[in-house]
Amino acid sequence: MNVLDITDQLFLVNETPLELHVLAENAQEAAAAFIAAGTAANTVRSYRSALTYWSAWLQLRYGQALGDGPLPAAVAIQFVLEHLARPLEDGTWAHLLPPGVDAALVTARVKAKLGPLAFNTVSHRLAVLGKWHRINEWDNPTEASALKTLLREARKAQSRQGVNVRKKSAIVLEPLQALLATCNDGVRGIRDRALLLLAWSGGGRRRSEVVGLQLSDVRQLDVDTWLYALGATKTDTGGVRRERPLRGPAAQALSAWLGA
Structure with a gap:
């Protein structure tokens, strides 16, 4: 294949050539900024909390600060054994x-x-530790087969004793109706009713998605239908705006709120 040679057409610039196999310092900073900007605030807080715990536990148990270097799998296993009840x-x-x-x-x-x-808390702390090692390009102790086996068996042991992994339950109709019954005819009650019905009728929206909606994110299609647009969400970080329809009582509640 012929390669076009345009070397003689390039002006010389007063810049130090980059090394092929090393990322420049300003490029590293730019990459870190992209990662930080693309991470949800709640996720950042949970990571910070987990890393703070790791740092404190490591200091108390090993006299070592988090970040001094990669941790061996034995430390992660010790963490599990010290924090999960058996x-x-x-x-x-x-x-x-x-x-x-x-x-x-x-x-x-x-x-x-x-x-x-709780098992979920330990799992989350390990996941954050693993991410910390990946960011630093260290060997990941949470990938050790011994640790994975321990977690799997620990979960089985707790389940046999009636300790189930807690999962957040989605709201069902009866609690929703009870919440709606507390909404009065004042502006705040009209607002709360619209938010509750939008979250419910919109396919089970997260709280962060509902409270993040702006007036520019909703538009009325006809008398009985509104459209609302979602950008980046927890499970869809692409940021592509997708319009969803809102009909029935939810559309009526939204009209009442915006007209209040």
Whole structure:
């Protein structure tokens, strides 16, 4: 294949040539800015909370600060064993976190209360630790097969003892009707009714999606139909605006609110 040579047409510039296999410092900063801007605020807060906990626990247990270097899989396994409760033969539960360390974490306000953590919390802390290692291009301790096996068996053990992984339940009709019954005819009540029905009738919208809507995101299609547009969401970060229809009581409630 012939390659067009335009070297003689390029003006010389007073710039130091980049290294092929090393990302320039300003490019690293730009990449970090893109990642930060593309991460939801709630996610950033949860990451910060998890990393703060890791830092405190590492300092108390190993005398090491988070960020000194990659952590071995043994540390992640120790974390699980110290924070997940395991059933004993006498029917009681135990975890390996020393009481003094537990109390210190609570006193430092990085832990809400004494005792083991929920399985979901431990899983989230491990996921954040894994992301931290990937960002730093370190070997990821959370990918160790021994850790994955431990988590799988720990979850089974807790399930056999009746401890189920908690998941947030979506609101159903009866609680929605109870909430709507509290909405009066004042401006605030009209607003709350519109928000509740929009979230419900719009296909189960998240709170952040509903409260993030602006007046420019909704438009009336006809007397009985409104359209509302969503941009980036938690599960769709592409940012492409998609219009969804709103009809019936939800459309009527939105009309009442905007006309109040």
